[in-house]
Amino acid sequence: MYGMRMLSVLTCCLSLACASHAFASDKTPSAPEFKLEQFISPETCGGCHSEILEQWTNSMHNLAHKDPVYSRVSQFLRKGLTVEGEIEEAESCVKCHTPVGFVTGFPKEVSDDRSKTPEIATRGIQCDYCHSAVDITKMYNNGLVLSPGQGEDDPGVKYGPFDDAEPDFHEAAFSKLHTESAICGTCHNVKHVAYGTDLETTYTEWENSPYNDADPEKRVDCQDCHMYQRPGIPATGSTERPANPGAAADYSDERPHIFTHYFVGANSGVPAEFGDAEKPAMAEERLKHAATLDLSGITDTKVTVTVTNTGAGHSLPTGVGDLRQVWIELTLSDGAGKPLFRTGIPDDNHVLPDDTVIFRTVLGDGQGNPVLNLAKAREILSDTRIPAKASASHTFDLGMAPKKGQVLQARLLYRGMPQKILNLLPEPALGPLPVVEMAKVSQTL
Numbered sequence: 001m002y003g004m005r006m007l008s009v010l011t012c013c014l015s016l017a018c019a020s021h022a023f024a025s026d027k028t029p030s031a032p033e034f035k036l037e038q039f040i041s042p043e044t045c046g047g048c049h050s051e052i053l054e055q056w057t058n059s060m061h062n063l064a065h066k067d068p069v070y071s072r073v074s075q076f077l078r079k080g081l082t083v084e085g086e087i088e089e090a091e092s093c094v095k096c097h098t099p100v101g102f103v104t105g106f107p108k109e110v111s112d113d114r115s116k117t118p119e120i121a122t123r124g125i126q127c128d129y130c131h132s133a134v135d136i137t138k139m140y141n142n143g144l145v146l147s148p149g150q151g152e153d154d155p156g157v158k159y160g161p162f163d164d165a166e167p168d169f170h171e172a173a174f175s176k177l178h179t180e181s182a183i184c185g186t187c188h189n190v191k192h193v194a195y196g197t198d199l200e201t202t203y204t205e206w207e208n209s210p211y212n213d214a215d216p217e218k219r220v221d222c223q224d225c226h227m228y229q230r231p232g233i234p235a236t237g238s239t240e241r242p243a244n245p246g247a248a249a250d251y252s253d254e255r256p257h258i259f260t261h262y263f264v265g266a267n268s269g270v271p272a273e274f275g276d277a278e279k280p281a282m283a284e285e286r287l288k289h290a291a292t293l294d295l296s297g298i299t300d301t302k303v304t305v306t307v308t309n310t311g312a313g314h315s316l317p318t319g320v321g322d323l324r325q326v327w328i329e330l331t332l333s334d335g336a337g338k339p340l341f342r343t344g345i346p347d348d349n350h351v352l353p354d355d356t357v358i359f360r361t362v363l364g365d366g367q368g369n370p371v372l373n374l375a376k377a378r379e380i381l382s383d384t385r386i387p388a389k390a391s392a393s394h395t396f397d398l399g400m401a402p403k404k405g406q407v408l409q410a411r412l413l414y415r416g417m418p419q420k421i422l423n424l425l426p427e428p429a430l431g432p433l434p435v436v437e438m439a440k441v442s443q444t445l
């Protein structure tokens with residue numbers, strides 16, 4: 001294996017022109033572009049950038065490969081496939097979830113023996129991967145073009161937001177790419193490699209949102225929310241996003257803003273599994289500043305609940321929209337708290353009733369039938385997620401007219417994926433995933 005890898009490195013030039021060819025085809029795994037030794041470990045970077053290393057550790061970028069939900073879902077989806085296009089898709093996950101491994105030759109596919117993944121590649125989306133990026137070939141399926149150095153003895157140029165940095169260990173250069181949503185978007189837009197179905201569209205959702213303003217003063221990029229967040233400061237569309245003054249490296253001069261590297265979205269369960277308490281709390285803070293709820297139009301037996309996406313720079317939820325669950329729980333109870341009507345309450349096995357109002361996408365097989373396995377997805381059957389700054393209303397029939405003294409309560413809830421899907425995954429059992437209350441409103445009649 002190792003000998004083969006050396007051989008292909010020899011036959012592949014390391015120039016940028018060559019790197020862009022390597023991404024030209026989505027389907028065929030390409031020859032390794034780089035040697036593993038070219039990538040420098042996060043700990044080495046953390047030797048001077050200790051705060052940034054601490055923030056990134058146990059982030060979903062750090063955990064992208066080790067994430068037990070991802071690793072089991074990817075193995076589950078690959079099982080039993082026989083159609084070529086479906087197999088290609090199910091094998092393709094590693095180019096985003098284990099990107100340093102993918103560009104250095106192992107793993108190239110989900111079926112490659114995970115236990116043989118080189119240590120540095122198991123560290124997910126890491127410092128030297130993002131800071132070696134110089135270009136993008138396409139706005140989906142990870143079109144990053146890299147120009148890493150030659151390892152610790154010759155670390156090369158690290159690209160970032162400053163035009164005047166003069167570190168002694170590595171060279172530094174300003175990169176416009178790093179200051180824009182596109183560097184995130186190339187991985188946060190996922191297309192089926194054979195059928196072209198839009199499986200994740202976070203970048204496109206942002207691109208079409210009011211946050212993508214032509215006026216640079218009003219424009220809010222991914223970084224302006226996600227790289228301003230720190231504990232106590234959720235930095236969403238509905239909150240302040242104050243600058244974070246400080247030093248980029250231990251002992252370097254103070255700057256007006258240092259971009260934080262927690263990369264918190266909505267995932268609280270996975271960082272918690274790795275013993276992290278800070279990121280789950282930050283994910284909850286983010287979710288609690290993402291949306292508002294409104295109870296209105298109580299007429300006869302009906303009540304309308306309106307959800308407004310006030311804080312997310314993309315649809316709510318975004319990312320794996322076929323898995324994420326944002327739903328409305330509505331209850332009517334009497335003065336003593338006894339429930340008279342309820343919807344959106346999971347059963348004892350953590351399964352939500354079928355009639356629950358859930359904001360999500362449903363993938364289809366091309367003939368109008370829903371599919372669970374994204375490898376089989378040829379169409380989007382429906383998308384009820386709430387676009388940035390938009391609202392969605394739903395009218396519920398309580399079956400009785402609410403009376404004076406009764407309490408009507410609505411909650412907006414989030415969890416990473418349905419228990420039904422977790423139950424299908426290989427052992428050991430996963431879940432139940434945490435349920436986060438995003439918003440709550442109640443009214444005594």
Ligand code: HEC
Nearest residue numbers: 045049052053056125126127130161178179223248258259
């Ligand atoms: C997902 C890609 C990504 C990863 C992983 C990543 N960074 Fe960054 N980093 C960025 C971006 C993008 C910026 C600049 C944001 C901007 O200008 O809008 C940045 C900024 C920086 C800066 C400039 C100071 C600052 O924070 O503003 C330093 C130094 C840095 N990163 C070091 C690191 C180190 C060390 C690690 C690993 C522990 C790391 N980065 C991991 C994308 C990444």
Ligand code: HEC
Nearest residue numbers: 040045048127131158160161162165167169172173248249
């Ligand atoms: C020996 C100390 C040291 C090590 C090790 C180190 N850096 Fe730096 N780095 C610095 C200093 C100092 C700066 C400049 C800070 C400033 O100007 O505010 C810097 C700046 C940066 C910047 C900003 C560049 C720009 O022009 O915007 C990035 C990105 C960066 N480092 C990434 C990394 C990565 C990735 C690693 C690991 C591969 C790493 N650094 C390892 C000391 C170091």
Ligand code: HEC
Nearest residue numbers: 060064067070096097183184187222226263264265266267
């Ligand atoms: C190399 C591909 C890649 C790049 C570049 C990238 N991401 Fe990610 N990102 C991922 C993957 C893969 C995950 C999910 C890992 C998982 O859940 O197992 C992720 C997860 C996240 C999460 C956490 C989501 C959650 O559910 O909590 C946030 C937030 C995020 N990324 C923001 C960003 C931002 C902001 C940028 C640009 C500065 C960026 N990403 C660049 C691939 C990438």
Ligand code: HEC
Nearest residue numbers: 188203206221222225236237265266290311312313317318
């Ligand atoms: C205006 C602030 C804002 C901007 C801009 C923004 N986000 Fe978010 N993001 C949020 C909030 C709030 C949440 C939590 C609610 C949610 O899950 O949608 C979130 C959640 C996420 C998640 C987790 C989604 C989930 O439900 O599992 C990912 C991934 C993510 N963002 C990536 C990005 C990327 C990539 C960009 C740029 C293309 C971006 N965000 C731009 C505010 C923002």
Ligand code: HEC
Nearest residue numbers: 069070073074089090093096141142187188190318319320
């Ligand atoms: C183009 C990049 C890319 C590719 C290829 C990709 N993913 Fe992801 N994946 C992401 C991003 C970005 C997120 C974060 C979105 C979010 O948090 O909702 C993510 C999140 C996930 C999650 C959620 C993990 C959690 O902890 O909740 C699962 C599961 C997942 N991916 C499975 C897969 C599988 C299976 C494949 C291959 C069939 C795959 N991904 C291919 C970018 C990618």
